[in-house]
Amino acid sequence: MHKIVKILLTVMVSFLLLIQCTPTSDPVKADIMYFLLIDRFVDGDPKNNWGTNPRSYQPYDGSNPEALKAYQGGDLLGVTNSLDSLKTLGISMIWISPFIDNSNTDYVGWWPYHGYHPIDFYKVDEHFGTLEDLKNLVDEAHLRDMKIIFDMPFNQTAADHPWIDDESKKNWFHADEQGKPFAITDWQNQDQIERGELHGLPDLAQENVDVSNYLFEVSKYWIEETGCDGFRLDAVKHAPISFWKNYTKQIRELAGKDFLLFGEVFWGEAWRIEPYDNIGFDYLFDIPGYYAIRNTFNKGAGLGDFSRFYEINSAKLPNTSFATLIDNHDVARFNVDLEDKAWEKQLLALGWLMTAPGLPVIYSGTEIGMKGYSVDEVSSESQDYLNRLPYPQSFSNEQILRRKEFIKLTNLRSNHGALSHGEFRELYKDWSIYAYIRTQGEENILTCLNNASTQEFISIPIPQGMAVSQTHKIYGEGVIRHEEAELLLRLPPNAMSVWAFEGEISSDLPTWVGFTDRLSSDYQVKELYYIDRDESVNQLQVAGDFSNWTAGDYSTSRIGDSLLIEVPLKPGRYHYKLILNGDTWIADPHAAESTTDPYGGTNSIMVVSSP
Ligand SMILES: [Ca+2]
Ligand SMILES: [Ca+2]
Ligand SMILES: [Ca+2]
Incomplete structure (x- = not known):
């Protein structure tokens, strides 16, 4: 080969390698998003609280829950006034609930303070402020290098929208x-x-096409008027996929590739999200992950089921980037039903969010441990009231301390690119411990979650292809010692510990590792049984909220006509079903208690009391 050609080729190859090796510079992945309901956040201008109807505003004083059906006075100016405080919290992106003009009357006793009952898509609701207030919010956010995401409710209108009585809009x-x-x-x-x-x-x-054109024109108007950074699209599963494909394409052409589109597909099962995997959204909200997080860190499900959930999810949804969450305004807050150690458990769940792939979304109030209240899981009657309480206008000492602890978590994510951009690899998992590595370039981060209520000592074998030389603790109170072939760890209860380490991680190392069947001492083994007189059942399994509603790997046996299954559980109250022969889901005939499931069937309930 001619020398010059050779040099040229070498240069070209190096150049190509350089392109390949440059870490993806997606600035969005480093973002941490904060979601707030404008009405429930901060009242920047008391003059707009009544809107056009004096009945619409009924301040809540802690003793009058009926008032929570009305507006509480929060507005766009209140959000603008809070930008510095949110910036200090480590927030770089704010999703505000819909500001679009809502019905000026109540709907079956409820006022549309949440913003999802639009009556004029081109106007700012009079309770929230003016177009100037909205533009000012976006400008002030941009001055602080923060992004503002608008919430667009395109599935429905208010019940008294003028189009309802307009004959020409009948087919709208x-x-x-x-x-x-x-x-x-x-x-x-x-x-x-x-x-x-x-x-x-x-x-x-x-x-x-008249409707879809209208919705595009509305979107265009708000983008061009305000220069906002993206949209969160409400109720995606309630409109046709063909509409969303076209809509996301149009918005992309109009606003460019950096304009962010978040889709809310509220399904808990990955297979139901599959049709939305590649229809033009930058992010989908990780609703299946929300359930897995809740079942694991709130209800004490094993980390094996947690990991299996993510393994299945990533295989089913290869194109989806997720906006991750531990709760939001549509569900009970994470800390509901957690009387003891609620804040520690919530910090642990948030620790996962801040060290895992995805874009963390924090529901306003989570950072100070605002309390949520139980929701009837079938009727969902009370959640609007009790999980959307007004944000405190001043913090208690406890809230100030919690806020500081939360800031440590956001700093952890912001200061270590590997946590937002790096490769994810498991290192170890058992019933209570989850250890994983995030790697980007030279940066290696080891995170250990201890979901047990006890201090745990474990040794983790260092796999072939991995080397550890120096460790530096960057979060938590854990202790690590690295030896030739293993890591020795002491992990405090209900807590996360994180280390940066020098060493090597071979790119051949697998993402998922085998499960270590090691129980922490806060588990009890419960035995369930099914009597199979005609010997028609050759397999008994169990699934419940403790196993993320997948058939867990539990030890089974048969004694005479009884099939037995042993289920390790922590103290708590669990919903479950038995599964016969791999496909027949039934309520446990021997359960002491049961309830209806969301699909009209029956779930059994099991209570494990503290020893
Ligand atoms: Ca106000
Ligand atoms: Ca209105
Ligand atoms: Ca619909």
């Missing part, structure tokens, strides 16, 4: 064959889910 709404709107009654039927009325509100027909 979904209806049945008789031309009448209908409720969603079958949550397995996608056609109903898209065309039926959500919470009884008029359902927009996005497949009508």
Whole structure:
């Protein structure tokens, strides 16, 4: 080969290698998002609290929960006034609830303080301020290098939207064959889910090109007026996928690739999210992950099930980047039902969020441990009231301390690029301990979560292809010693410990490792049984909130006509079902207690008391 050609080739190869090796410079992945309901956050201007209707504002004083059905006075100026405080908290991106003008009257006793009952898509609601306030919020955020994400409710309108009585807009709404709107009654039927009325509100027909053009023009208006950084699209599963594909493409062409699109597909199961895996959103909210986090860190499910969940999820949804969460305004707060150690458990769950792949989304109040309240899981009756309390206008000493602890977590993520951008690899998992590594370039971070209520001592074998020379603790109170072939760890209860280390991680190391069947002493082994007189059952399994509703790997045996299964559980109250022959899900005939499940069947309930 000619020498010059050779040199040229070498240069080209090095150049290509350089391109390949440059870490992906996606600035978004380092973001931490804060979600707030404008009305429940900070009242910057008391003059707008009544809007156009004096009944719309009823301040909550802690003793009058009915007042929570009305506006509480929070507004856009309140958000702007809080930007410095949110910046200090480590927040770089704020998702605000819809500011779009909402109905000026109540709807079956509830005022649309949450913003999801639009009556004029081109106006700012009078309770939240003016167009100037909105522009000012975006400008002030940008001055602080923060992003503002708008919440766009495009599935429905307010019940008293003027289009309802407009004959020319008749085909702007979904209806049945008789031309009448209908409720969603079958949550397995996608056609109903898209065309039926959500919470009884008029359902927009996005497949009508006039409607989809209108929604695009509305989006264009807000982008061009304000220069906001992205949209969170509400109720994605309630509109056709074809609409979203076209919409995301149009917005991308209009606003460029850096404009962020977050889709809310509220399904707890990865397979139901699969159809939305690649339809143009930058992020989908990790609702399945929310359930897994809650089941693991709130209810004490084993880390083996937790890991298996992520393994299945990433295989099913290879194209999806997730916006991760431990709770939000549509569910009970994470700390509900956790009387003892609620804050420690919540910090541990947040620790996972801050050290795991994804874009962490923090629901306003989480950073100070605002208390949530139990929700009837079937009727969901009380959640609006009790998990959307007004944000405190001044902090207690306890809240100040919690805020400081939360800031340590956001700093941890912001200061270590490997935590937001790095490769994820498991190192070890047992019932209570989860150890994993994030790697980017020279930076290696080891995180150990101890979900046991006891201090744990473990030794983790160092696999082939990994070397550890120096460790530096960057978070928590754990202690580590590295030897030739193993890591020796002491991990405090209900806590995360994180180390940066020098060494090597071969790119051949697998992402997922085998499960170590080691129980911490806060587990008790419960025995469930099924009597199989006609010997028609050759396999008994169990699934419940303690196993993320997948059939866990538990030890089974048969004694005479009884099939037995041993389930390790921590003290708590659990919902579960037995599974016969791998596919027949039944309530436990011997359960002391049961309840209806969200699909109209029966879940058994088991209570494990403290020893
Ligand atoms: Ca106000
Ligand atoms: Ca209004
Ligand atoms: Ca719909």
